[in-house]
Amino acid sequence: MTDRIVLDARDLVVRYPGSPPVVAVDGVSLRIGAGETVALVGESGSGKSSVARAVAGIDRPAEGEVLFDSAPVSPLGIRRRARSLTAIQMVFQDPSTSLNPRRRVGDQVSDGIAAARARGLAASRPEEWFERVGLDTSWVSRFPHQFSGGQKQRVAIARALAARPHLLVADEPISALDASTQTSVAALMRDLVAELGAGMLFISHDLAVVRRIADRTLVMYGGRVMETGPTAEIWDSPRHPYTRSLLAAIPVPDGAGRIPVAPTADERASWTAIPPIEN
Numbered sequence: 001m002t003d004r005i006v007l008d009a010r011d012l013v014v015r016y017p018g019s020p021p022v023v024a025v026d027g028v029s030l031r032i033g034a035g036e037t038v039a040l041v042g043e044s045g046s047g048k049s050s051v052a053r054a055v056a057g058i059d060r061p062a063e064g065e066v067l068f069d070s071a072p073v074s075p076l077g078i079r080r081r082a083r084s085l086t087a088i089q090m091v092f093q094d095p096s097t098s099l100n101p102r103r104r105v106g107d108q109v110s111d112g113i114a115a116a117r118a119r120g121l122a123a124s125r126p127e128e129w130f131e132r133v134g135l136d137t138s139w140v141s142r143f144p145h146q147f148s149g150g151q152k153q154r155v156a157i158a159r160a161l162a163a164r165p166h167l168l169v170a171d172e173p174i175s176a177l178d179a180s181t182q183t184s185v186a187a188l189m190r191d192l193v194a195e196l197g198a199g200m201l202f203i204s205h206d207l208a209v210v211r212r213i214a215d216r217t218l219v220m221y222g223g224r225v226m227e228t229g230p231t232a233e234i235w236d237s238p239r240h241p242y243t244r245s246l247l248a249a250i251p252v253p254d255g256a257g258r259i260p261v262a263p264t265a266d267e268r269a270s271w272t273a274i275p276p277i278e279n
């Protein structure tokens, strides 16, 4: 990892209309360096996807700022965004909906290559990216329905990385895959973004996988970051009761699963953020 900061998001607040409005993200800051994988974990509704959409420039935060490669990201019209922000790519949960079912997969990877070319980067071939993500290069002329879920996600990863992003935002990229392929796809993503010198924001509720691939982890609850630090330190000595309750729910390899102690409503109401461990 280098010291170059790819993403610097400061004091993000995301609200959705309603009466009262929903405060989905309430003062979240995060930094991602080149070559670094940062995970965002927390229960459903804690605001992870809202952070992802704000940092990717899809939604404008109500407050705070997002610096990407040291320049502010502001959501643009879709067409302008497509041109100027291809250095941020996203991988979503369901590759069946993110890939176009009527186009050959190689052509879809070529879209990523064209995005890199438009930014002045060298040309590459879809086959090269297929090889990198572990797919048979002769499959470039196939259609998405000819692939398994895990293979489709590898195509989506190939397409995203072919654009040579500086930042990959991956929102639950493994949760729709077979358990047998989840870890290998996540590890592949981590290895490739590091190799390409990109940063990755990796959102997952699979804490065992996060433990294996993330350099740093942010634990979110109720729109706020409760605890953040190097992943190994958070797992080995979680300081926040919410983190402890999340980790207690991870099944152990023999499938026995430790029994989580559910926090009471009073305990939850008392939770406040713990200052980050600087690394």
Ligand SMILES: Nc1ncnc2c1ncn2[C@@H]1O[C@H](COP(=O)(O)OP(=O)(O)OP(=O)(O)O)[C@@H](O)[C@H]1O
Binding pocket: 016, 017, 022, 023, 024, 042, 043, 044, 045, 046, 047, 048, 049, 050, 051
């Ligand atoms: N478009 C929307 N309009 C209104 N409320 C929304 C919208 N999107 C999200 N929310 C609310 O914002 C909060 C945070 O949602 P978000 O999807 O960011 O959480 P999450 O941690 O990604 O959850 P999940 O793991 O279920 O995807 C939730 O209370 C959710 O109901």
